[in-house]
Amino acid sequence: MSISKSIVQQALLLIKPGMTVGFGGGSTVGLLVKQAANLINEVQVLTPSPTTRQLATVLGYTVIDPQYCDRIDLAFDGCDQLDHHHSALKSGGGIHTNEKIIATLADEYWLMAPQAKLVNEFDTKDPLVLEVLPYALALVMHKVASLGGQPTVRTAENRDGMTLTDNGNFIIDCHFPSYHNLPKINQQLSALAGVVETSYFDHLVTNAIIGNPENDTINYLY
Known part of the structure; x- marks a missing residue:
């Protein structure tokens, strides 16, 4: 089995x-x-x-x-x-x-x-993923970068353009060099206007x- x-x-x-x-x-x-x-x-x-x-x-x-x-x-x-x-x-x-x-x-x-x-500690191989309102894309990308992350807008594999969630929003994959302060980073991004949710539970x-x-x-x- x-x-x-x-x-x-x-x-x-x-x-x-x-x-x-x-x-x-x-x-x-x-x-x-x-x-x-x-x-x-x-x-x-x-x-x-x-x-x-x-x-x-x-x-x-x-x-x-x-x-x-x-x-x-x-x-x-x-x-x-x-x-x-x-x-x-x-x-x-x-x-x-x-x-x-x-x-x-x-x-x-x-x-x-x-x-x-x-x-025991989260590995940075998996990104912190954000669902973001399209209107806030530039704002969120800038904020992630200011926190030391590398943000990438997820693109669709079977069509030309960005991946949209079922709610019609963008997905940003955020790679950080360390997750040592992940709860704090998550809190800061969650509070940012335009961020619908993060993938940190x-x-x-x-x-x-x-x-x-x-x-x-x-x-x-x-």
């Missing part, structure tokens, strides 16, 4: 009939959605991911819109990196704003990740299921 399947088997035990469940994006979440098929008629689903939404709809889940929901029992998601203080870096997919809404709605926000993504993670592929064991972060 792959480590992703082992993680999913543990996550399945947490989902109970009558729950409202959030599912994020990524292959492990997709596998969980498929494996939870016996609960299709007994749970309601929310998701910030268009791919996950399509999968859940095709499978027959009742998918509801977050704008009409003020609480979720639990939500599952992946991440780029997770630390031992329940903070995470996310958003290769650029949907972190909507993911953060789901995380905040959830009584329990569970991340599912392989052991390699659990870190500051103490938003309540729990995590961590899989070690070397010995096929599962650990938990509580």
